[in-house]
Amino acid sequence: MTKPLQKTAVVIVAAGRGTRAGPGAPKQWRQLAGKRVIDWTVTAFETHPEIDEIILVLHPDDMHLGNGLPGKHVSGGTTRDSSVKNGLEALANSDTTHVLIHDVARAGIDALTISNVVSALANGAKGAAPALPVTDALWQGEDGAVTGTRSREKLFRAQTPQGFDFKAILAAHRAHSGGAADDVEVARAAGLDVTITEGSESNLKITTAEDFARLETHLRGTMDVRLGNGFDVHAFENGDHVVLCGVRIPHDKALKGHSDADVGMHAVTDAIYGALAQGDIGRHFPPSEMAWKDADSAIFLEHAVKLADKMGFKISNIDCTLICEQPKIGPHAPAMMARMGEIMGLEENRVSIKATTSEKLGFTGREEGIAAIATATLVSK
Numbered sequence: 001m002t003k004p005l006q007k008t009a010v011v012i013v014a015a016g017r018g019t020r021a022g023p024g025a026p027k028q029w030r031q032l033a034g035k036r037v038i039d040w041t042v043t044a045f046e047t048h049p050e051i052d053e054i055i056l057v058l059h060p061d062d063m064h065l066g067n068g069l070p071g072k073h074v075s076g077g078t079t080r081d082s083s084v085k086n087g088l089e090a091l092a093n094s095d096t097t098h099v100l101i102h103d104v105a106r107a108g109i110d111a112l113t114i115s116n117v118v119s120a121l122a123n124g125a126k127g128a129a130p131a132l133p134v135t136d137a138l139w140q141g142e143d144g145a146v147t148g149t150r151s152r153e154k155l156f157r158a159q160t161p162q163g164f165d166f167k168a169i170l171a172a173h174r175a176h177s178g179g180a181a182d183d184v185e186v187a188r189a190a191g192l193d194v195t196i197t198e199g200s201e202s203n204l205k206i207t208t209a210e211d212f213a214r215l216e217t218h219l220r221g222t223m224d225v226r227l228g229n230g231f232d233v234h235a236f237e238n239g240d241h242v243v244l245c246g247v248r249i250p251h252d253k254a255l256k257g258h259s260d261a262d263v264g265m266h267a268v269t270d271a272i273y274g275a276l277a278q279g280d281i282g283r284h285f286p287p288s289e290m291a292w293k294d295a296d297s298a299i300f301l302e303h304a305v306k307l308a309d310k311m312g313f314k315i316s317n318i319d320c321t322l323i324c325e326q327p328k329i330g331p332h333a334p335a336m337m338a339r340m341g342e343i344m345g346l347e348e349n350r351v352s353i354k355a356t357t358s359e360k361l362g363f364t365g366r367e368e369g370i371a372a373i374a375t376a377t378l379v380s381k
Contacts, residue, residue, distance in 0.1 A: 006122055009053040009096045010045045010161060011087035014038055014104035015076025017059070022209040028104045029065055032212060033219040034381065038069070040107035040219065045100075046070050048111055050118045053096065057087040081180050085173040092170065098122075099169060100161035101183045108202040108215050109161070116197035117163040127164045127187045130199035131156035158182060159199040168192055224380035226313065228275030230267040235369040242370070244322060244332070245353055246298060246339035251327045255370060258287040262297035263372045264320050264353065268340065269297070271318065271376035272304040276311055301343050313378040315344055319352040320374040325367050329355030 018027035028038040045051045054071025066073050074090045076083035084101055091099065098121045102109065113130050120128035134155040140148040162183045164172075169183065172190035180186045184194050202218045204211060239254020245264040255261035270280045278284075281300050285292045292299075308315060318340070322329050329336075336353040344351070358365045 006097050007052050007095055008050055008098045008100065008118055008121070008163075009055060009091055009094070009166070010051050010100040010102055011055045011057060011084060011091075012041060012045065012071075012102050012104050013057050013076070013080060013083050013087065014041075015057050015059040015062075015083045016080065016105075018105065018206075020207050021211075026059070026062070027206050027212075029062070030212070032107060032206075033216045037107045037206065038066075038104050041102070041104050041109060042069055042071075044107075044109045044111070045102070045114070048114050050115060051100070053091070053094070055087045055090050057083045079178060081173065081176065081178055081183075081186065084183060088166075088170045088173055091166065096166045098163060099166045100163045101169075102161035103205060105206040106160055106203050107206065108200075108204060108218050110200055110202060113159070113198070113200045113203055114161060117161055120195045120197050121163050121165070125195040126168055126192045127162070127184065127194035128197050129162035129184050129194055130159040130197045130203065132159070132199040132201065133157075156196060157199070158184065159203050159205075162187075162194075164192065220380075224313070226275035226378040228271040228273065228376045228378070230270030230272075230274060230280075230374040230376070231372070232263045232266040232270065233363075233369060233371045234261045234263045234266075235363075236367070242327065243297070244329070244370075245320065245336035246343065247332050247335045249327050249332055259285075259292055259295040259300070260297050263370050264322050264336070264374070265297040265301055265340070267372035267374035268318050268320050268376065269301045269304045271374040272301075272308055272315065272378070275376050275378045276304075276308060276313070278307060298343050301340075305344050308378055309381075312381050314381050315346060315350075316377040316379050317346070317350040317352070318344070318374060318376045320354070320372060322353070322355040323358055323364050323371040323373070324355065324369075325357050325360070325365060329353070 014028045021027040029036055056071050056073050057076045058066050060075045074086050077086055117128045134152040138150040138152050139146045172186050176186045187194055234255040234257050236253040237256040242249050242251045242255050243260045243262045273280055285300055333353045337348045337351045341348045341351045363369055364371055
């Protein structure tokens with residue numbers, strides 16, 4: 001006998017106001033790790049191969065905010081269970097066989113947790129929901145004092161999505177008087193058995209402002225930290241000033257180069273390119289091209305900063321050492337740090353510009369030119 005085709009929909013409940021999350025927009029519309037909370041949640045189901053249809057239940061005042069989101073959009077009610085019922089009713093005339101009901105605030109939902117629920121339903125369960133066993137000790141308390149303890153045996157922390165035979169849960173919601181903590185309570189009130197599936201610690205529900213930070217850490221995953229180094233040298237020639245880290249400094253010589261020969265800014269720029277594995281200045285601005293003749297080196301640094309942003313990185317800090325006998329760098333270092341920070345969009349305390357001599361040794365010791373070495377730290381956004 002052929003097994004009947006299972007068609008699974010998900011009702012994502014996103015009509016709440018989330019006042020416990022603190023001031024600001026309802027939590028589903030706030031930013032979390034670069035996207036809105038609702039975008040994370042919807043994407044998890046939209047990309048899951050076992051989900052056939054999405055019903056998005058929104059507050060009547062928020063319907064316009066759902067523009068661009070997939071699925072059918074339905075207005076929510078005044079309570080969570082009434083919003084769920086509205087979402088289920090939107091499927092009443094469809095060929096849906098099973099439905100998952102999920103809180104939008106659980107933006108860390110993963111594919112395995114979804115699959116566990118779907119699999120339980122496919123194996124004949126009328127209801128299934130993820131949960132984690134309680135591992136902490138449980139107390140009873142009153143007026144700030146412990147008044148007793150409770151056994152944690154057979155206790156679980158409930159999560160969503162909670163999945164059901166569609167016709168059974170629709171009938172259960174239609175018959176329920178309201179006020180249920182979740183859909184498992186509605187199902188059990190109608191006599192439906194609910195199977196416990198394995199939940200996930202990352203499937204936490206955003207309730208307070210602190211929960212945003214906890215979930216953001218998970219969603220961003222392991223931070224990608226990149227280090228790059230840069231080294232540059234320019235010889236002296238006749239002139240009356242040098243440009244170092246964007247600052248014009250009077251001197252009895254000038255630095256020789258195709259651009260303005262800002263040896264410090266070149267080293268920092270190459271350090272950023274190096275962290276990105278994108279070569280050096282010469283790859284992006286070939287010295288054979290006259291367009292860069294006498295160019296302000298800020299052009300090169302700005303390009304490196306924009307490239308880092310495009311590749312998903314922000315600059316955490318840079319450290320640049322200028323190696324020369326003359327001119328003296330110390331009096332000009334604050335202005336250099338300010339200018340470099342301005343170009344890179346960094347606070348001055350994230351920009352280090354310092355100098356050293358080579359103790360009269362080598363070409364810098366003979367005052368034939370200036371060298372610079374730089375390190376850049378980039379972190380994923």
